[in-house]
Amino acid sequence: HWARICARLQLEVGEVEYRTWLRQMTLGAVDQDEITLYLPTRFLRDWVRSQYGDRLGALWNAEVAEIRRVELALAPDHSANARPEPPEDGMTASEPRPAMAASLPGPSSAFTPVVEKNSDLAAPLDPRFSFDGFVVGKPNEFAYACARRVAERPSSPGFNPLFLYGGVGLGKTHLMHAVGLELTRPDRSGGAVSVAYMSAEKFMYRFIAAIRSQQTMEFKEQLRSVDVLMIDDLQFLIGKDNTQEEFFHTFNALVDAGKQIVVSADKSPSDLSGLEDRLRTRLGCGMVADIHATTFELRISILEAKAQASGVAVPPKVLEFLAHKITTNVRELEGALNRLIAHANLFGRPVTLEATQEVLHDILKAHDRRVTIEEIQRKVSEHWNIRLTDMSSARRARAVARPRQVAMYLSKQLTSRSLPEIGRKFGNRDHTTVMHAVSRVQELMTTDSAFAEDVELLRRMLES
Ligand code: ADP
Ligand code: MG
Secondary structure, rough: OHHHHHHHHHHHOOOOHHHHHHHEEEEEEEEOOOOOOOOHHHHHHHHHHHHHHHHHHHHHHHHHOOEEEEEEEOOOOOOOOOOOOOOOOOOOOOOOOOOHHHHHOOOOOOOOOOOOOOOOOOOOOOOOOOOOOOOOOOOHHHHHHHHHHHHHHOOOOOOOEEHHHHHHHOOHHHHHHHHHHOOOOOOOOOOOOEEEEEEEHHHHHHHHHHHHHHHHHHHHHHHHHOOOOEEEEEEHHHOOOHHHHHHHHHHHHHHHHHOOEEEEEOOOHHHEEEEEEEHHHOOOEEEEEEOOOOOOHHHHHHHHHHHHHHHOOOOOHHHHHHHHHHOHHHHHHHHHHHHHHHHHHOOOOOOOOHHHHOOOHHHHHOOOOOOOOOHHHHHHHOOOOOOOOHHHOOOOOOOHHHHHHHHHHHHHHHHHOOHHHHHHOOOOHHHHHHHHHHHHHHHHHHHHHHHHHHHHHHHHHHOO
């Protein structure tokens, strides 16, 4: 059980976090419904209790139903001659909890304090993530405009904090870097300002490292000396109460001093349950900008921009194919295109649809949503309020013929069925009828934007 729980935890929290906090935990006694886990230091015990206590309880209970309580205790053999082995990489936790930092002795010789390789306060900004490199479309134009605004005039009322949120791979980090790059440009009118960008995870490790090396004052001062503080992926702080607390204080101090804060997360402030209420409230009181899921048009624009920048000719058919297949995440879309381009460069062969399907075989398979034609027919008829049976009926009235064509079109786009196979499912229609439907829908989508939106919406519903 124990090994399984450890493995599970490691997966859940990630390698680094596991090694830092949980690896030194050992199994103690089981007493009816209670199990004791040992940790070598008081600090570790308190930390694990506050950050992972509930999860440990749940994992144990799932593994052994009788166990209802997990007690975290100081290891009984916690003494100078029975020290746990220090981990190879020097990442270990041995230090006091925040509130007591000042009154406790320095790092014990048994442990190596965390030494960050990069001693700068913030992570470097990626020059590729500029505003110029960001493709703007309906789903992200508002977030883009807000980011632009903050980059032009940081700390304006109404835009502080700037809270960007949206799903994975939709450009939050990109926009934050773009703001930072703009503000730190040496030729910026009004002069460059100091920017600290870091992930919330990094923020936590910095904070812990500062506690361990008894440099919390320095850490706070450093943070509070910047003009703009950007924290990426704030949802990481959920459940990390001590770090949240510290962030909250830093946040308040900075805003009170007229500094700009930019934060990103995967949800809106009000949906970030697990963050302290007062922090959520403050996060939501500046500008909150949502980056929506990409549309087909935006995906095409992004692909066009990236293909052009690469200098490799990628036919529009291939771009369309990719934009249809990879819909949720710009990072994956980009990764797929990069692979195609690398392949083309390596073998000096032109990019074709066949080559794409071959080169991206594994990626495409993962994106094959296995939507069935029946599902498509059901959703489409619900959407336009027609009878399901009309998908295969002979009726030719526009009110049913048009939805039927859309369903055929979506079947072609979303499944790997051939035209004759699709035709058969639509009342034994001929494959040329399906072909005609596909081109008719494509044509209509370019001329009728309301119709195009309907079709896109259906696609998204079917794909999710
Ligand atoms: P998030 O932080 O929201 O998970 P990222 O900002 O890391 O997403 O974006 C993932 C990748 O997709 C990055 O390489 C980024 O440059 C790219 N990307 C996302 N949105 C756009 C866009 N609108 N234009 C150009 N590239 C984009
Ligand atoms: Mg990100």
